[in-house]
Amino acid sequence: MRIGIIDYLLRGRDSMLPHLARELGFDSYELSVDRFGDPTRLLFDPERTDDLVYLNKAAGVSTSSLFAIQFLSQNLLDTDPVRRRPASLAVKGLFERACSIGAGVVVLPLLGASDIRGDEELMALTELLPIWTRWAESLDVAVAIKTSLYSEQILRMMEDFPAPHLGLSFDPALLAAIGRDPREEWKKIADRAIHIHLQDRTRAGVAAALGEGEVPLAEMIEQIVSTQYTGTIVLSTPAGEHPKEVARRNRVYLERLLTLAHQKQKKESSTAALSPKS
Numbered sequence: 680m681r682i683g684i685i686d687y688l689l690r691g692r693d694s695m696l697p698h699l700a701r702e703l704g705f706d707s708y709e710l711s712v713d714r715f716g717d718p719t720r721l722l723f724d725p726e727r728t729d730d731l732v733y734l735n736k737a738a739g740v741s742t743s744s745l746f747a748i749q750f751l752s753q754n755l756l757d758t759d760p761v762r763r764r765p766a767s768l769a770v771k772g773l774f775e776r777a778c779s780i781g782a783g784v785v786v787l788p789l790l791g792a793s794d795i796r797g798d799e800e801l802m803a804l805t806e807l808l809p810i811w812t813r814w815a816e817s818l819d820v821a822v823a824i825k826t827s828l829y830s831e832q833i834l835r836m837m838e839d840f841p842a843p844h845l846g847l848s849f850d851p852a853l854l855a856a857i858g859r860d861p862r863e864e865w866k867k868i869a870d871r872a873i874h875i876h877l878q879d880r881t882r883a884g885v886a887a888a889l890g891e892g893e894v895p896l897a898e899m900i901e902q903i904v905s906t907q908y909t910g911t912i913v914l915s916t917p918a919g920e921h922p923k924e925v926a927r928r929n930r931v932y933l934e935r936l937l938t939l940a941h942q943k944q945k946k947e948s949s950t951a952a953l954s955p956k957s
Contacts, residue, residue, distance in 0.1 A: 680908060696710075705914075709911075716772070742782040743911040746786045758803055790826065816841065850878075872910070880893060889914075890932055914926070
């Protein structure tokens with residue numbers, strides 16, 4: 680399991696992200712993409728296609744994932760296939776970019792403009808899942824769906840598609856904000872979780888640093904460890920006025936929770952091994 684951080688919390692240019700992530704003690708970082716093909720982003724500069732790979736290697740970190748935040752404002756599930764085509768082409772392009780820099784996961788948020796509001800959006804998603812999975816499989820990357828759909832519903836839609844290339848992005852703070860217990864949700868989706876966004880959230884629904892909100896983080900981390908999740912936990916906490924200090928503090932907090940969870944798991948395993956068999 681790796682600990683990563685989303686790029687906008689580092690507040691640096693793309694070329695600085697690997698160094699900043701390593702300086703703050705992270706294994707990896709996630710690139711958020713608000714406009715596919717943005718020429719100001721290193722990811723899309725045709726003259727510097729290998730720079731991120733080189734910079735990551737030099738810093739000893741990796742780009743864990745691409746987060747397609749452009750689909751929070753651009754409808755990925757437009758019910759008209761013609762209007763949907765530009766978004767679909769952007770998704771394919773993101774898979775290709777992810778492959779080229781060694782980012783194993785592309786996170787597609789079905790939220791905001793891409794939220795599922797009715798049967799027509801569900802039908803569009805049903806049509807797109809096999810296409811996305813085929814693209815991802817051909818490039819050896821994975822697509823992680825981030826959605827507020829009920830777990831049973833999205834899992835049912837994913838049943839026919841291979842787990843390595845199609846999974847879920849889990850965000851306990853998002854689930855808590857819409858009145859669901861993230862601990863119960865994790866029990867349902869753990870086998871298909873390939874990506875985690877982690878932040879805390881207050882009772883009023885405001886994003887918060889780890890340990891400063893109402894999300895049961897300690898219990899969540901225990902569950903994540905006990906189910907042997909092997910992906911990356913990407914910190915998406917607020918940056919605050921001093922982003923480096925805040926990022927480092929949140930990383931240390933998460934590492935402490937992970938250590939405690941591993942210690943508890945080890946103790947429970949030892950106790951079970953010593954218990955007399957009936």
